[in-house]
Amino acid sequence: MLDFVVAGLSANSVPYFEGLELQRAVHRTVVSGQRPNTVLLLEHPAVYTAGKRTQPEDRPTDGTPVVDVDRGGRITWHGPGQLIGYPILRLPEPLDVVGYVRLLEDILIDALADFGIDGRRVPGRSGVWVGPAGAEDKIAAIGIRVADGVTMHGFALNCNNSLEPYDRIVACGIVDAGVTTMSQVLGRDVSTEDVVDSITTHFRSRLAVSA
Secondary structure, three states, rough: OOOEEEEEOHHHOOOOOHHHHHHHHHHHHOOOOOOOOOEEEEOOOEEEEEEEOOOOOOOOOOOOOOOEEEOOOOOOEOOOOOEEEEEEOOOOOOOHHHHHHHHHHHHHHHHHOOOOOOEEEEEOOOEEEEEOOOOOOEEEEEEEEEEEOOOEEEEEEEEEEEEEOHHHHHHHHHHEEEEEHHHHHHHHOHHHHHHHHHHHHHHHHHHHHHE
């Protein structure tokens, strides 16, 4: 069984620390067996978060606050127009964390394809990318944590968010690639609400295949 919770989108966006507490609460119940695997979908008000591999040079130099978190990866931005997914899933034994990241990438690539966007992987880099080889832009970021065999954190898919906040950081520690959104790629507005059904559909199908 797989449960989905749309915790808050657009005007009902969820402050980052509230989202983190919600993740932790759901994680505890999935670990204990009181709740099935659950995917939280939401938006956050604007916030920078820094994963465990963030370097000093990645951070803003203008004093902008950054929240240090226990996920993998480096610094990124979350904010309005970006769909956040926090899958709280029990992974099968033996744990294959890289395989799980690839699964999230597959789900995002499938969802982008529903909108006519050719998302793909870039060797040696996590997340989903668009554009010609050697000039790719990142459209979705992934950063996870696994505790007691159950995942936390997850993905951020750029739908119709501003790209200006990325100018203050070295997003995901990558200096030689850009960032884009679904709306920018398509030349029309695509909201987070527009994407939820595709994400849930492909989570269900991919997890049924991998079960």
